[in-house]
Amino acid sequence: MNDLERRLRDIEVYDPPDLWPEIEGREPHALPRVSQERRVLVVVLAFLVASAGIGVAVRAFSGGAAHKQEELGASWANGRIAFASFEGNWQIVTVDPDGTHLTRLTDLPTNQFHPAWSPDGGRIAFDAQESDGRMEIYVMDADGSNLKRLTEGPGWNYLPDWSPDGRKIAFVSNRDGNDEIYVMNADGSGQTRLTDDPEEDLVPDWSADGSRIAFQSNRNANNEIYVMNADGSGVTNLTDAPTSGEFDPAWSPDGGKVAFVSDRDGNPEIYVMNSDGSGVTRLTDDPSHDWSPGWSPDGSMITFESDGDRGHRVAVYVMKADGTGIKPLFDNPHDQCCPAWQSVSTEETSPTPSFTPSPRSLEIAARIPAQPAPVDVASGYGAIWVSGASELSRIDPASDRVVAQIPLPGAEDFSRIAVGERSVWVSADRGVVYRIDPAFNSVVDTIQTPFPDLGAIAVGDGFLWAAGSGGPGELMRLDPDTGQAVGNQIAVGSGPKYALFVAGELWITTDDAIDRVDPATGDVISVAGTHGAGGLAFGAGSIWSTSSNAEIDFVVRIDPATAQVSAAIPVRLASGVAFGDGVVWVHTEPPSTSSSLFLPSREHPGTVLTIDPNTNGLSGGPIEIRGLQPIGMAAEASSAWIADYQDAVVTQVTSSG
Amino acid sequence: MGTADIGARSTIEHLYREEGRRLWWALLAYSGDREVASDSVAEAFAQALRRGDALADPRAWIWRVAFRVAAGELQRRRRSDLELPDVPDPSYLQASELVSLLRELPHKQRAAIVMHYYADRPVKDVAAALGVTQATARVHLHRGRRRLKQLLEASDE
Numbered sequence: 001m002n003d004l005e006r007r008l009r010d011i012e013v014y015d016p017p018d019l020w021p022e023i024e025g026r027e028p029h030a031l032p033r034v035s036q037e038r039r040v041l042v043v044v045l046a047f048l049v050a051s052a053g054i055g056v057a058v059r060a061f062s063g064g065a066a067h068k069q070e071e072l073g074a075s076w077a078n079g080r081i082a083f084a085s086f087e088g089n090w091q092i093v094t095v096d097p098d099g100t101h102l103t104r105l106t107d108l109p110t111n112q113f114h115p116a117w118s119p120d121g122g123r124i125a126f127d128a129q130e131s132d133g134r135m136e137i138y139v140m141d142a143d144g145s146n147l148k149r150l151t152e153g154p155g156w157n158y159l160p161d162w163s164p165d166g167r168k169i170a171f172v173s174n175r176d177g178n179d180e181i182y183v184m185n186a187d188g189s190g191q192t193r194l195t196d197d198p199e200e201d202l203v204p205d206w207s208a209d210g211s212r213i214a215f216q217s218n219r220n221a222n223n224e225i226y227v228m229n230a231d232g233s234g235v236t237n238l239t240d241a242p243t244s245g246e247f248d249p250a251w252s253p254d255g256g257k258v259a260f261v262s263d264r265d266g267n268p269e270i271y272v273m274n275s276d277g278s279g280v281t282r283l284t285d286d287p288s289h290d291w292s293p294g295w296s297p298d299g300s301m302i303t304f305e306s307d308g309d310r311g312h313r314v315a316v317y318v319m320k321a322d323g324t325g326i327k328p329l330f331d332n333p334h335d336q337c338c339p340a341w342q343s344v345s346t347e348e349t350s351p352t353p354s355f356t357p358s359p360r361s362l363e364i365a366a367r368i369p370a371q372p373a374p375v376d377v378a379s380g381y382g383a384i385w386v387s388g389a390s391e392l393s394r395i396d397p398a399s400d401r402v403v404a405q406i407p408l409p410g411a412e413d414f415s416r417i418a419v420g421e422r423s424v425w426v427s428a429d430r431g432v433v434y435r436i437d438p439a440f441n442s443v444v445d446t447i448q449t450p451f452p453d454l455g456a457i458a459v460g461d462g463f464l465w466a467a468g469s470g471g472p473g474e475l476m477r478l479d480p481d482t483g484q485a486v487g488n489q490i491a492v493g494s495g496p497k498y499a500l501f502v503a504g505e506l507w508i509t510t511d512d513a514i515d516r517v518d519p520a521t522g523d524v525i526s527v528a529g530t531h532g533a534g535g536l537a538f539g540a541g542s543i544w545s546t547s548s549n550a551e552i553d554f555v556v557r558i559d560p561a562t563a564q565v566s567a568a569i570p571v572r573l574a575s576g577v578a579f580g581d582g583v584v585w586v587h588t589e590p591p592s593t594s595s596s597l598f599l600p601s602r603e604h605p606g607t608v609l610t611i612d613p614n615t616n617g618l619s620g621g622p623i624e625i626r627g628l629q630p631i632g633m634a635a636e637a638s639s640a641w642i643a644d645y646q647d648a649v650v651t652q653v654t655s656s657g
Numbered sequence: 658m659g660t661a662d663i664g665a666r667s668t669i670e671h672l673y674r675e676e677g678r679r680l681w682w683a684l685l686a687y688s689g690d691r692e693v694a695s696d697s698v699a700e701a702f703a704q705a706l707r708r709g710d711a712l713a714d715p716r717a718w719i720w721r722v723a724f725r726v727a728a729g730e731l732q733r734r735r736r737s738d739l740e741l742p743d744v745p746d747p748s749y750l751q752a753s754e755l756v757s758l759l760r761e762l763p764h765k766q767r768a769a770i771v772m773h774y775y776a777d778r779p780v781k782d783v784a785a786a787l788g789v790t791q792a793t794a795r796v797h798l799h800r801g802r803r804r805l806k807q808l809l810e811a812s813d814e
């Protein structure tokens with residue numbers, strides 16, 4: 001027993017009362033919301049189910065539209081929405097998902113329709129009417145430049161859809177007398193027919209793993225959704241609804257679902273089904289006609305077009321993937337059609353995503369001393385931000401140097417960083433949040449939240465989100481400019497630790513689970529099978545975190561639309577995650593013992609590894625890092641930055657493959 | 658009361674006999690207040706009794722709830738008073754000095770120190786009681802230990 005422990009025993013001079021009679025007769029106060037221990041059993045069961053599902057999940061996200069997502073901190077992870085707008089004739093335009101920043105991309109004398117984004121979000125294929133009335137397929141850059149025609153007859157060529165690796169485009173042509181599905185290289189060469197049926201085959205849509213193509217066909221007398229292998233073999237009827245018409249298939253980014261249109265209730269509505277045709281669910285229910293569903297790259301939202309009673313002639317709408325929250329995308333008097341959502345590219349020049357995970361080699365690129373000892377790290381605005389006692393440091397990732405140290409008076413106890421709204425935000429003692437302008441490396445505002453004990457902060461949807469951790473968890477949104485609370489507090493699980501805003505919803509880790517909060521309704525869903533989460537990250541259309549039960553630690557992948565664990569990947573002592581450059585970064589910590597709080601174990605040092613979201617399997621590392629006791633991690637380009645409190649160092653690990 | 662309830666009750670009572678005193682001392686060191694310590698212990702065990710066999714690890718659960726009840730009570734009161742005995746016994750003086758020094762620490766550091774270094778609770782349980790990650794709990798422990806040692810050394814001089 002050392003001196004400190006001996007001194008602590010001085011307290012035993014006081015004589016404790018016998019409280020058992022009071023305990024037996026006592027009426028307890030309100031019980032905590034969730035029983036942590038009971039949930040452990042649920043966790044085990046959920047993991048068994050989720051683990052069994054990994055084989056299915058392996059096929060998802062193979063370099064498709066969801067491959068390139070902006071990671072943690074972006075206030076909107078999806079890119080812009082392209083659609084055709086009737087302004088005398090139909091032209092291709094793009095707009096931000098909130099309906100702002102409309103840009104007209106084409107200015108041609110004829111009609112253009114059916115924009116389709118390349119998987120890296122850099123180009124748009126579309127079909128345009130020729131002077132003789134036929135349609136041909138064109139491609140242009142995302143800003144409308146470099147217009148190029150890909151097809152030149154014979155017949156009509158239209159309805160393009162990129163393969164998820166960006167190398168091919170599926171399309172429809174009637175060159176053999178009726179509409180068939182074709183495929184060509186992205187430069188227009190190598191045009192090959194995939195279907196051969198006397199009836200119409202239309203609207204090809206590539207699955208995210210590139211192995212299959214869904215399409216609509218009336219080959220059985222009425223329109224149905226079919227799926228075939230990417231070489232045209234193995235055609236299967238998915239809907240098999242002989243009394244109704246099914247149209248416009250759109251594969252979800254995770255490959256698990258297909259949205260489509262059906263008139264089975266009397267008029268065209270948007271439906272969704274599992275990719276094997278099961279579990280058909282209606283998403284819209286309106287007297288107007290709803291057509292042309294398309295998923296956001298993160299899978300959380302669906303765009304569609306609708307006419308009539310919704311207040312427009314034909315207009316593009318956006319809704320959540322469960323059919324709630326329907327709202328018009330862009331309120332103007334022009335007819336709009338055929339929306340498509342851009343996947344955000346994280347790089348200026350995006351390499352072609354690979355179908356097969358390539359092993360990456362990880363290496364320590366830098367160990368940057370960080371004083372005061374870091375307690376959190378985040379990336380944003382081209383910098384790595386590290387918080388320590390009373391200070392925020394800015395590291396230049398190019399030079400690995402601390403280029404600014406910003407004093408945060410009063411932030412001595414513990415701090416967390418959030419990035420967004422053109423600012424870096426740091427929580428401090430007694431519920432204070434500092435707002436730092438990254439352009440000037442200085443504190444521009446101090447916000448006093450109502451929580452004396454701030455557990456987590458996040459930025460998104462134009463608000464600062466703060467969660468109090470003393471007692472039951474409470475979540476509040478604050479106006480970032482005035483610091484005033486907006487709306488009511490929302491009850492979340494106790495002990496909120498990390499928060500992340502993604503596509504209109506807030507994700508928050510608590511003592512017992514990861515909660516998904518819908519700010520509009522205040523609805524909170526606890527994700528079954530998550531416990532003891534260490535960090536939150538967003539990428540490849542999924543929320544990533546860690547979870548553990550009594551025996552096993554996992555990296556968990558959560559489907560934002562369903563708030564369910566889609567994969568649980570066992571990683572011993574996984575303690576934090578980040579997403580960058582198409583991979584999930586994971587750090588593990590050494591086992592701790594009572595006697596050596598921070599002393600790293602030589603047998604079990606901390607490690608860093610990467611997981612490929614295409615396979616949910618290990619793609620890099622693990623690389624052992626002597627002395628690593630990670631407390632936070634951020635990803636930037638092809639590096640992860642791991643904050644180590646005990647060694648007062650930020651370690652940069654780079655990935656190369 | 659079913660057989661399972663009787664079993665759970667007996668487990669909780671056994672736990673109280675085994676752990677109740679140490680928990681009370683830990684809460685007294687944390688809060689500096691007998692009343693807060695007693696109330697937190699009683700509340701945590703009473704809640705455990707109500708939950709019966711729903712608790713897979715009642716020991717960890719009771720420590721967590723007791724410290725949270727105490728933290729909430731301290732927050733509500735915003736001050737606390739240790740009832741010092743009238744007798745000028747040197748051991749009491751040393752104990753009251755310890756409590757005074759612990760009060761100099763932020764409350765999470767104080768709770769972490771008491772749970773881990775006095776009561777030997779693993780970091781995992783400390784993190785659960787504080788509502789933080791294990792890595793964060795280690796930071797509170799590291800900072801708290803460093804600060805408390807400085808304070809103890811200064812008071813010994």
